[in-house]
Amino acid sequence: MTQIRLGRDGDLNPEGVRAAPHRPLKDDMNDASKLAAADILDAETQFDAEPVPGSRLGLYFAVGLGAGAVIALQIDVMRVFSVGSWAHFGSLVVSLAMLGFGLASATMTVAKDWFARRWRGAATFSLALFGPLAVGANLYVQHLGFNAIFLVSDPAQKWKLLQIFLAELTPFLAGAFFLGCVFLRSNRTFGRVYFADLAGAGLCGLVVLLAMYVFTPANLIVAPLALWFAACLAWTFGPGGRVMLVPFVAAGVVAFAGHFVAPQMFGLKTLAVNDYKGVAYARKFPDAKKVYESASPFGFLEAYSSSYLHFAPGLSDNAGFTLPTMPVNAYLGLYIDGDGPIGIMRDLTDKETAYFHFLPMVYPYVIKSAPKTFIVQFGGGISTEVALHSGAKDVTVAEGNRAVLEAFHDDVIRNFTGDILSKVHVIGYEGRHFLAQTSERFDVIDLSLADSVGLSNPGGFAIVEKFSYTKEAMETYMRALAPGGVLSVTLWNKEEPPKSVLKLYATMATAAREVDPAQMANSFFVASSYLSTATVLYKNGGFTPDEIEKLRAHTRAMSFDEIYSPGFFYDSSQTDSTLAGYVEQIFAGAAGGPPAAEPSEVADANAPGGQDADAPPSGKPDDGVLPATVMGRLAWHALVAGQWPQIADRYVFNTRALTNDAPYFAAYVKTADLPRVLDRLELLQDEWGYLLIWATLGVACLTATVLLVIPLIWGWRTIFSRSRGKLLTVVYFACLGAGYIMVEVGLIAHFVMALGNPTISASVLITGMLVFSGLGALTSERALPHMRTVMPVLFVAVAALLILYGLFLGRALDAIGAIPYAARLLCSFLLIAPPAYLMGFPMPVAMTTLGRLGKDHMFVWAWGVNGCFSVIGAAAAPVIATNFGLAAVIEVAGLAYLLAIPAFYGVIARDRVQGPEQVEARA
Structure with missing residues (x-):
């Protein structure tokens, strides 16, 4: 049994060290204010009994660096999975491994007195284990040979x-026990240690960002x-x-030798690349040669010949028997984080350039002569090559990934491409931001195969x-066209049933209806090739009959399928059978069965009479379509007629338009269909990234519930039955945990729009959030004497800010996307x-209060409640974002902070057994 006495004559800390006596308190202060004011006076006495001078400073640095190591390991695990397997599995592993904080909390709650007496030894042992466990876990994971495909x-x-x-849980568990022991020891000056935790973790995030320029993903664990x-x-x-210096050095030798020496001695891998990753195929080619490599936060780039x-990309089948000279060894394969290839085309000879005529990116040049062209995303440069060899008089290219531009300045790639970047104007940031800010107008704007192979499957096996x-981007492109200018968008179309391409159609049609609704029906021409690509042309002012005929003739010559053109005839009698057929294809035999086919609500916009002989086929089964x-x-017929919502409701998959809020x-x-696809996941491998966030949320909720209930069952009679405000305490810390992480995750996704890269965005957001929250935690002690009035106002302010950010942040980020990168970073930190x-106040105020009320078990x-709900919030954020939008994530977080207001008064309630001078806690 441990007794903790709180009184005006002095404190006994868990180790029996008497602290300095309190000063007399004013009688007119309320109980909470008395307690806070009194205990602030002994804030400096928490470590007076330490045997080493300056121990508090050493502890603060250890906490900050230790928390930074945990954050760095999270980033490392996700980077290793991104390169070796697929990114969403790294997110899954890290999310669940972070439940180690919940497991540590459950253990320490049950055995609180043991940890209170032996906190120093437990913290030291846990800290020493972190490094060796991190290395051992990575080597073990790479040895397993996990293959997500199967x-x-x-x-x-x-x-x-x-x-x-x-395996990955073990180092996080060690880190959690280390921090938990320090937090327990510092329960009455929690704000200061929490500042060290947050600020250290945030600043160390920048260290990892810089380390990405030095170390490849295989060695990033060094950070x-x-x-x-x-x-x-x-x-x-x-x-x-100092007595621990030798054991720590020994642990360091084990960790670093385990990563750098053991793999060479025993033939182990520090990063095993899945056999189904694009780069794995390239490495196995008999004559494969790596010609370029670079590592940075913008990705791990490798180029192979x-x-x-x-x-x-979308090459017409007719090229093989029409071209007199087919280019040989025409490409290098560029791989970013193992995904690809992004094709880098060599500088073709004059005899070989006819090849470009058979690519779908040539469509706008069929009707535009000597245009001024803008390439929205340079990528591997194929669209740029097409423009240069199709008569474009002036070409401007944009590329948001700086690592790609640096690769094209490398001698090998520069010589291979004939120094293509020297032939164009280069914009070193996102094309949509340049077009939104410039007064220039272009005859052709091209967005072709951006992200290359990444969109051959929806989302590229990840939620990005x-x-x-x-x-909004499409509207920007359309408004940047000169009179008569053409926007050309080519997308991979390798899906059956169609998915990504239908979302593209809906997005462009919605944008056109905003820009020029009167001309919408005459402004599009769409062609595709089966299981290859689809190209959508939009012309400012609408296509002329002569232009339509040229485009149709080119489509027939390439053996492409015409999908839509002005005056296009569609036989709506096919609608019901087409929609019902796809439902049957995916859901036949599923629980609940496929929904019954409903009569089509889309009336034929064309007269049901004869079809023009020169018009494309109607698409009836007997046409062989x-x-x-x-x-x-069917999609374009409904989109132009304004009847797409009815068709989309009946289609087998979600085909809503992409927006800045749901990109x-x-x-x-x-x-609603999730339960019906669980027994047919092999049909939906390209959707596993989305399905796994649901799985992660379910597992996190289940595991967190178990971890939270264990202490209740174990210590109900001795701990929780006497504690007032248990339920409200759970609600309070659940709101803080879920709310904070949802803001963080939601803002990371938002800021990608301005910063152009998810890794940069994550680093900036994590650093900014944690450092500024740490400053809030450091100053939170000032709120303790007035917390009953200050905290509700603070919660309202946080909620109001978050709701405003949800409504207007996208516009601000769009505006700063075109300014210099350093200025963008500064603006991001200011936002x-x-x-x-403000979000740095609630956690330390509540935790310090629990400590000073003697609720050490509740502390x-x-x-642990906060940690568990952080995992749940991190898993819930992408679920909310994909279903309701990114703004909803931040707004829900704002509501969580409002919900914390009434719960706060349960946190600061005194226990029933607590007298005016004493709190007794029994274990």
Whole structure:
């Protein structure tokens, strides 16, 4: 049994060290204010009994660096999975591994007295284990040979995924015990230690960002290891004592040798690349040669040359028997984080340039002579090559990924392409931001195969934002056209049933209706090739009959399928059978069965009479037209007629338009259909990124519930039955945990629009949020004497800011996207600062109050509640974003902070057994 006495004559801390006596208190102060004011006076006495001078400073540095090592390890795990497997599995593993904080909390709540007596030894031991466990977990995971492709068909892969989770859990568990022991020891000066935790983690995020320029993903673990070892050294100058220097050095040798020496000695891999990643194929070609490599926050880039590399993006089948000279060894394969290839075309000879005529990107040049061209995303440069060899008089290219531009300045790639960048004007940021700010107008604007292979599957096996394709972006492109100018968008169309391409159609049609509704029906020409690409042309002012005939003639010559043109005839009698056929194809035999076919509500906009002999086929089955082509024609017929919502409701997948608020090609399975696809996941491999966020949310909720209930069951009679405000305490810390992480995740996704890269966005947001919140935590002690009045006002201010950010942040980010990059970073930090600073108050104020009320068990448990709901919030954020939009994520977080207002008064309630001078806690 441990007794903790709180009185005006002095404190006994958990180790029996008497603190300095309190000064007399004013009688007119309320109880909470008395308690806060009294205990602020002994804030400096918490570590007076430490044997080493300056121990508090050493402890603060150890906490900051240790928390930074945990953050760095999260980034490292996600980067390793991004390159070696697929990014969303890294997010899944990290999310669940962070439940180690909940497990640590549950353990420490049950055994609080043991940890209170032995906090120094437990913290030291946990800190020493972090580095070796991180290295061991990585080596074990790479050895398993997990292959996500066979996750459904091979039960062994599920077991391997569980092993990955358990292995990666161990270092996070060690980090959680270290921080938990320090927090328990510092429960009455929590704000200061929490500042060290947040600010240290945030600043260390920048260290990892810089490390990405130095280390490849295979060696990026050096960053968390270096931060961990620095934390160990700081700990020896603090509570750990110099006696721990030798054990820590030994642990450091084990960790670094385990990563750099053991793999060479025992043939282990530090990063195993999945056999189904694009770069894995390139490496196995007999004559494969790596010609370029670079590592940065913008991605790990590798370029390979091989005679086996063929990249024909939408090339007409007619090219093979029409071209007199087919280019040989025409491409290098560029891979970003193992995905690709992005084709880099060599400088073709005059005899070979006829090749460009058979690519779909040539469409706008069929009707435009010597145009002024803008390429929205340079990528591998194929659209730029097409423009240069199709008579464009002036070409401007934009590329938001600086690493790609640097690759094209490398000698090998520059010589291979004939120094293509020297022939064009280069904009070193996102094309949509340039077009939104410039007064220039262009005859051709091209957005072709941006992200290359990434959109051959919806979302590229991950939930990522595609701001270049949103409705707002399309409106920007359309308004940047000169009179008679053409916007050309080419997208991979390798899906059956169609998914991404229908979202593109809906997005462009919605944008055109905003820009020029009167000319919408005459402004589009659409062509596709089956399981290859689809090209959508939009002309400012509408196509003339002569232009339509030229485009149709080119489509027939290339053997492409015409999907839509002004005056296009569509036989609406096919609608019901087409929609019902796709439902049957996906859901036949599923629980609940496919919905019954309903009569089409879309009336034929054309007279049901005869069809023009020169018009494209109607798409009837006896025309030999494939269902995907029929579906494309049905989509455009309904979009132009303004009747797409009725068709979209009946279509088998979600086909809503992309917006800045919901910029996702992924998430095509409708939420209501999720139960019906669980037994047919092999049909939906390209949607696993979306399905896994639901799985992560479910597992996180289940596991968090177990971890939160364990302490209740174990200690109900001795701990919780006497504690007032238990339910409200859970609600309070759940709101803080879920609300904070949802703001962080939501803002990371938002800021991609301005910063152009998810890794940069994550680094900036994590650093800004944690550092500014840390400053809020540091100053939170000033709010303690007046917390009953200050905290409700603060919560309202946070909620108001977040709701305003949800409504207007997108416009601000769009506006700053074209300014110099350093200025964008500064603006981003300034936007983060106000809410982040205020969000730094609630956690330390509540935790310090619990500590000073003597609710030590509740203190540790509340920390676990916060951690568990942080995991739940991180999993819920993408679910909310894909279903309701990014703004909804931030707005829901704002509502969570409002809900915390009434719950706060449960946190500061005194226990029933607490007298005016004493709190007794029994374990």
